[in-house]
Amino acid sequence: MHELSYATSILNSLLEAVENQKELGRKPLKVSEINLEVGELTLIQMEQLKFAFEVIAEDTICNGMKFNIEYIKPQVQCKDCGYEGDVVPKDEIGVYCPKCNSMHLKIKGGKEFNIKNAILEFDDEE
Known part of the structure; x- marks a missing residue:
């Protein structure tokens, strides 16, 4: 299930961005939305990706985040x-x-x- 590895990569990137904001003295409360560009040839099942993300992000600042997806045609x-x-x-x-x-x-x-x-x-x- 490569959707889990994509979900893990997204979560790690977001948590790194949150830490960068904290180092700048800001106080992030929540990651509310993410905007993705996804090529149609990736064959990623977005519902599975979202589910995997929900499971691994449950106890993080990214819990409940909304996905906005722009599909890119080949x-x-x-x-x-x-x-x-x-x-x-x-x-x-x-x-x-x-x-x-x-x-x-x-x-x-x-x-x-x-x-x-x-x-x-x-x-x-x-």
């Missing part, structure tokens, strides 16, 4: 005609270049998994 580059753009499935067998019908394609993008940012709530007594 892009291709045709090695025959140079076309660059969206993937266009033509049939059940494969993906073809929409310009020259070649199957000689390089996949560019769609495998991303990035934390864009997170929203932290702070103690008002700063």
